[in-house]
Amino acid sequence: MAADLIEELPWEWRPALLSLNPSGALPVLELDDGLIVAGAYAISEYLGELVRRGPPDERARDPFPGSDEDRAEVRRLVDWFHAKLATEVSRDMLREKIEGRVRPELSRQQPDAQLLRALRANLRYHLSYVSYLADQRKWLAGDELSFADLAAAGHLSCLDYLDEVPWEAYPSARSWYARLKSRASFRPLLADRLSGILPPLHYDNLDF
Numbered sequence: 001m002a003a004d005l006i007e008e009l010p011w012e013w014r015p016a017l018l019s020l021n022p023s024g025a026l027p028v029l030e031l032d033d034g035l036i037v038a039g040a041y042a043i044s045e046y047l048g049e050l051v052r053r054g055p056p057d058e059r060a061r062d063p064f065p066g067s068d069e070d071r072a073e074v075r076r077l078v079d080w081f082h083a084k085l086a087t088e089v090s091r092d093m094l095r096e097k098i099e100g101r102v103r104p105e106l107s108r109q110q111p112d113a114q115l116l117r118a119l120r121a122n123l124r125y126h127l128s129y130v131s132y133l134a135d136q137r138k139w140l141a142g143d144e145l146s147f148a149d150l151a152a153a154g155h156l157s158c159l160d161y162l163d164e165v166p167w168e169a170y171p172s173a174r175s176w177y178a179r180l181k182s183r184a185s186f187r188p189l190l191a192d193r194l195s196g197i198l199p200p201l202h203y204d205n206l207d208f
Contacts, residue, residue: 025039127170
């Protein structure tokens with residue numbers, strides 16, 4: 001599904017965003033017919049339902065593939081990455097290293113070195129789990145690419161943009177991520193840039 005991306009600064013609490021999603025949280029999908037779907041989980045489930053009702057040759061793109069048990073495992077891992085990894089690593093890492101640069105009211109604050117050390121230790125724990133899953137399965141939730149892979153990669157891509165992922169210590173996680181980032185659908189994400197903040201040289205290198 002082609003989409004026009006709109007940059008949004010959620011801490012500004014713009015009325016236009018709140019009219020679409022009263023929580024002020026991102027992402028929000030606004031369809032041409034006026035339908036609003038808010039939240040990464042809700043958006044992925046909505047798109048999955050569209051695919052499952054479509055032609056058989058489209059069902060390979062289902063973000064929740066397989067049997068009921070397979071889909072339950074996908075949802076478990078999505079919760080792991082969007083809740084546990086977000087809470088223990090990515091949310092605070094982005095706040096410490098990004099928001100302080102782009103939010104005027106935080107511009108004078110220095111990153112908390114002690115907090116960053118704790119976040120990096122937590123990240124290694126999560127990379128160990130990703131490596132374990134990648135060793136046991138073709139993709140993180142099973143034999144097929146799923147929203148679990150996209151959820152994990154979304155968080156790790158943000159952290160990798162900040163050069164915070166020690167890939168060399170986790171070869172299985174690195175191999176899984178290399179396969180995912182080489183897919184054509186992932187390349188627009190790798191091409192995205194934050195104003196005034198450049199990623200490391202390996203960030204969009206498919207053979208990193």
